[in-house]
Amino acid sequence: MRVLSREAKDHVGKKIEIQGWLHKKRLLGGLTFINVRDRSGLTQVVIKDKDQVEKLRGLQIGTVLTIEGTVIKEERAPGGIEMHDAKVTVVVPVEDQPAIEIDKPISHKSDNLDTLFDHRPLVLRNLQETAIFRIRSELLRYIREFLHKNEFIEINTPKLVAGAAEGGAEVFKLDYFGQEATLAQSPQLYKQIMVGVFERVYEIAPAFRAELSATTRHVSEVTMLDVEMGFIKDHDEVLDLLQDLVYEILTRLYKEYPQDLKRLNAPELKLKPKFPRLSMAEIHKLYQKETGTDVSHEVDLAPDEEKWICEWAKKEHGCEAIFATDLPASKMKFYHMKGEGNVAKSADLLFRGVEIATVPQREHRHDNLIKQMKDAGVDPKSPGFAAYVSAFKNGLPPHGGFGFGIDRLTEKAIGLANIKEAILFPRDINRLTP
């Protein structure tokens, strides 16, 4: 019967069998230490028998092993226990030298990220890397638990679609049995349709962006959390939902995974239950006053301004998350709701210097929507939009939601420098493999 590394401590004095990968060998003459890695962690095995040590000669890190031995309580061992009188069985020998060393932290310097991604199958076995993706998995679990608690239904919508959901952004085109199709850049239209069914829905799925962006915060395949909620009182209710979600998942992460976050040198989390909310105009004014940079003609926040306002919120409010509200109407999508004056009922959530979500209220009134579609150059009668429009004809309540970048969230939750470090197999303008 196989025992996992984390359970070995419950078998002191007993003979057990563990299985895993050879993670590290240390030969001290008459005494050999090896670390065996399994899904639950590492176990230290002490081997004295020359014949057993000899079985590992020439075998590299990654060799798959079964070890039989007796669990001993030992102060000097990491974790307080180790295995003695080990009988080694090589399940799968690895003889070629691995391209990357995985038993110590790997440099994430931007110049070398390419090597990290080229050797992904191996690199991901590094304990530091596994910590990143365990955290990502837990964040997704927290999100699902929060949304489930709030009666949201998880949906799945098509990624092969006929037209672009959001006019403007670049899409990937492909041949669909002789017809032109695109890869969905957002489930926007579908999730709004689904408000008419379940009121509250969400989806966690890839979104495809063909933009020629080459930065530390862009990839061409992103994992998006898309949430949509019906019967809202006002735009603030949507902001509250996102705020509560982010507050809960981040505080939970920092409470439950302090050791992994420390291993990854994550910064200390500073968050308040109520995030500051400043209008875009107010942020421009503050930024201009503090830095002297004239941004009065900018419609959007420049990357530097995003970083600056996050630092400001951390210093002034002790909160690393901040809402930029009242986004300019000129940046509105046709399905957004217009606000008072020249602004949209839309906000961005900024966290640790980067935009991680956009939170608009939707235009739910059929006639207004049609007008906004036409103004945006979208034909409401075209096959790609007819079904969408019919959902409004058949009654959609006031609703709003958000698109939330899971990759950026993971990156920033840990304090990584590049979004790609938070993605198992990242896709960008130069990378389609592995």
Next chain:
RNA sequence: GGGCUCGUAGUGAAGAGGCCUAUCACGCCUCCCUGUCACGGAGGAGAUCGCCGGUUCGAAUCCGGUCGGGCCCGCCA
């Protein structure tokens, strides 16, 4: 799409016209070592310095081209 940068053993770095027969660390191979946990010690193998061309008596080093990366801007999650 625009701008700026970088390519040297398996990996990470040093070398900036001759001192390079290219240096160091980690890894790998051989040997020594009974408490390692970034083990330690001795020895060894491994690089046509991304590629092509040019300048020069002489190029890893200078110039041009090319291929492959990275960062920033625009745009966005």
